[in-house]
Amino acid sequence: MRMNSIILGLSAALLSSTAFAGDVRVMWYSDGVEGEVIQDLLNRFMKDNPGINVILDNVAYKVVQEQLPVELEAGRGPDIARVTNIKELADHWLDLTPVVADPAYWQTNFGDQFDWMRPDGSKIIPGFMTQITLTGGFVNKTLFEQAGVPIPAETATWDEWIDAAGKVQQSQQLNAAFAIDRSGHRISAANISYGANYIGADRLPAPIDAGTKAFAEKLVNWVADGRMNKEIWVSASGTTYRAGADDFINGQIAYYYSGSWQVANLASKIGKNFDWVATGSPCGPAACTGMPGGAALVAVKYTKNAAEVGKVMDFLSREDIMREFTERTLFLPAHKGVLAGKIDYKTDDENVKASLEAFLKASGKIAPNAAALPAWKWGTPVYGALVTRISQVMAGELKLDEAFVRIDEDIKAQVTEASK
Amino acid sequence: MADVRNGIATRAGAMILAPVGWLANLFDSPLRMLQRRTGSNGMAVFFLAPNMLVFGIFVLFPLVINILYSMTGGGALFLGDRTFVGADQYGRLFSCSSYLDPKSCIEDLFWIAVWNTLAFVVLQVAMMVAVALVTALVLNRELRARSFWRAVFFFPVLLSPVVVGLIWRWILQRQGLLNLMVFEAGGTPVNWLVERNWAFTAAIMVSVWAHVGFYALILLAGLQAIPKDLYEAAEMDGTRPLRVFWRITLPLLAPNLLVVLVLTLIRAVQIFDEVYVLTGGGPGTSTLFLTQYIYEVGFASMLRNPGLASAASILMGAVLVVLTLIQLGIARRNEQRGKMR
Known part of the structure; x- marks a missing residue:
């Protein structure tokens, strides 16, 4: 009897830690509430499909960025993953065409973003975007009102925005006027508004041009004159990501440039402390663009349960499920059918509704140079070099001219190394 | 009272050591036979082998792999997929006009x-x-x-x-x-x-x-x-x-x-x-x-x-x-x- 109990106990322990045929493992990271929402949806799927056990591994974003690529290189990994570095890892995605019920449905509703996720020239169906993101600004309306400074118009330039935020900073005695996330992706929107183009004629990175140089110089000057929050960019080295959201949430800055994925985070943390709204992207001489991007749910080609993966992906990509996911997570949808219909975001917060509307509106003004970047293989080394070297200029370690030379060298070295 | 306590402790000790004694007896004959055949040097090697194996797998092998990696280029994970570049990586690290001025280094x-x-x-x-x-x-x-x-x-x-x-x-x-x-x-x-x-x-x-x-x-x-x-x-x-x-x-x-x-x-x-x-x-x-x-x-x-x-x-x-x-x-x-x- 005792031996039987031990054997039963051991079996239970083994069962709980081993993946079997029929198991589908999903690696997922969350910016806001989407982890809970997806778990809820997957529970519903498992109830309707008792033969398929979906295991949701909620991990930190850093795990997806740093550990998943190594697992994939080793021919391992989860069956499905939610990733943002979609293009760099494109060789590892499974072609869902043979395992989904209706490939034409996928093509119609998600086809516009397939090139973001698959190798150049490929025609596979690799997955779908769980959300489309767009970079853009947020303004603390209450601080602007208290300072008596009018919020700049939709067509205001970067200079006009920073000048207005600077006036609020002086009036309200803030530590800084504004912040931009420490991210090459974020400043690329502004670079492109100043006329930058990263993609050369041969599809390799072009040397950084006058547009990038113009905005980089502005950034450095804004740090030097105390209007841009120095901490976000200077207090780290290399490509380390730092968000400026906390300073905005704490009412320490008047203007914050980040992106649509912050809406749920800001809503939950700001609450009724002050009024805020998204304002789209400021203008430069060439455009008033944000940078598109997003997180994709992709199937991994090393899965041993491709048929089950297809069923899970079919379920999650259904229009009603995508609509529910979008409305509950407060994301911008990628599904064409959902976009065409009415989206009833599940929030009473007027700041959120206005912000999401602003982002939806701004998504119609994306410059071609910005729209091309998510499907471009070499975006990441460009973003990384920009952040690393511009931060060094801000910290007083390099001059701008030296930084520009280094940026080109860094990008060239990385492309050469990756091409070996 | 102290005698009782000592008795309990002795019995507990004996119970704990019993499996060890049983194992020692079990291995006694084969080990004696091994010693007769290999001599004391052979026994030293026998007892060191597990430790050396662990050291080899977790220290020596990664060290050798690391040296090999340092002579390859590219982003591939597996050594077999990587390009041999000799001492290029070291050359890149040491490529400086002046080591005192990092700005002069690649x-x-x-x-x-x-x-x-x-x-x-x-x-x-x-x-x-x-x-x-x-x-x-x-x-x-x-x-x-x-x-x-x-x-x-x-x-x-x-x-x-x-x-x-x-x-x-x-x-x-x-x-x-x-x-x-x-x-x-x-x-x-x-x-x-x-x-x-x-x-x-x-x-x-x-x-x-x-x-x-x-x-x-x-x-x-x-x-x-x-x-x-x-x-x-x-x-x-x-x-x-x-x-x-x-x-x-x-x-x-x-x-x-x-x-x-x-x-x-x-x-x-x-x-x-x-x-x-x-x-x-x-x-x-x-x-x-x-x-x-x-x-x-x-x-x-x-x-x-x-x-x-x-x-x-x-x-x-x-x-x-x-x-x-x-x-x-x-x-x-x-x-x-x-x-x-």
Whole structure:
């Protein structure tokens, strides 16, 4: 009897830690509430499909960025993953065409973003975007009102925005006027508004041009004159990501440039402390663009349960499920059918509704140079070099001219190394 | 009552040791047979084999792989998929007009990290040894609640480096505890983690705070091994306390101090975790140390360069080997001195 109990106990322990045929493992990271929402949806799927056990591994974003690529290189990994570095890892995605019920449905509703996720020239169906993101600004309306400074118009330039935020900073005695996330992706929107183009004629990175140089110089000057929050960019080295959201949430800055994925985070943390709204992207001489991007749910080609993966992906990509996911997570949808219909975001917060509307509106003004970047293989080394070297200029370690030379060298070295 | 207790303890001991005895009996005959066939040298090899196997798998094999990686290029993970580039990665690291000026190097961040690490090692080791010595001297005195104070100084050693980094980040950030105290005292808050010199100082202080308890413990053991009669004789001779320290304490503590010095040096060269959490290598690159450089090139960057990271780690490993040999030399010399006494 005792031996039987031990054997039963051991079996239970083994069962709980081993993946079997029929198991589908999903690696997922969350910016806001989407982890809970997806778990809820997957529970519903498992109830309707008792033969398929979906295991949701909620991990930190850093795990997806740093550990998943190594697992994939080793021919391992989860069956499905939610990733943002979609293009760099494109060789590892499974072609869902043979395992989904209706490939034409996928093509119609998600086809516009397939090139973001698959190798150049490929025609596979690799997955779908769980959300489309767009970079853009947020303004603390209450601080602007208290300072008596009018919020700049939709067509205001970067200079006009920073000048207005600077006036609020002086009036309200803030530590800084504004912040931009420490991210090459974020400043690329502004670079492109100043006329930058990263993609050369041969599809390799072009040397950084006058547009990038113009905005980089502005950034450095804004740090030097105390209007841009120095901490976000200077207090780290290399490509380390730092968000400026906390300073905005704490009412320490008047203007914050980040992106649509912050809406749920800001809503939950700001609450009724002050009024805020998204304002789209400021203008430069060439455009008033944000940078598109997003997180994709992709199937991994090393899965041993491709048929089950297809069923899970079919379920999650259904229009009603995508609509529910979008409305509950407060994301911008990628599904064409959902976009065409009415989206009833599940929030009473007027700041959120206005912000999401602003982002939806701004998504119609994306410059071609910005729209091309998510499907471009070499975006990441460009973003990384920009952040690393511009931060060094801000910290007083390099001059701008030296930084520009280094940026080109860094990008060239990385492309050469990756091409070996 | 005591007999009963002893009886219970004996029975418990016998129960615990019974399986060991049973196993010993089980292996006795085969081991005797093996010894007859292989001799005592063969038995030594037999008993060392498991340890050597573990050492081979987890130390020697990765080391060889690392050396091979350092001679390859590309982003592929498997060695077979990588391009052989010979000493190109080392050439890239050493490609400088002047090693004193990182800006003149192709891999300027590597040389920035080298010089930062060197500065950190010199300053941190000096401070660590000094603070550990003072702490040990104080804890060696007849204090009230001496055990409590010893525990207090040792406690940070038990903390995870990530926890240490986070705690101090909360204290030192712009709106942290330290600035609150400065503000309350009427001072002007300082951006401790954004100003270059302050951030570097903070990295040293935090590292000393986190590890000083361990080194103080080694020195404390050394202090307690110094014969008391030497101090009594000095006291009877009316020797001044400072002279006692220089003439008795320091010379007799020298072996322990050397061990602490070398261990601190090795640890300082490897510095990464708590400083990475505390400053992220910033402001700019002022707290970018070698291990972080290797980590970022090899793992954190989206386009990883394992070859360059391996080459840098081999160079750092060479420095550590030299330091370890020094430590082994010191340990051996101490052992010989002990035998001579």
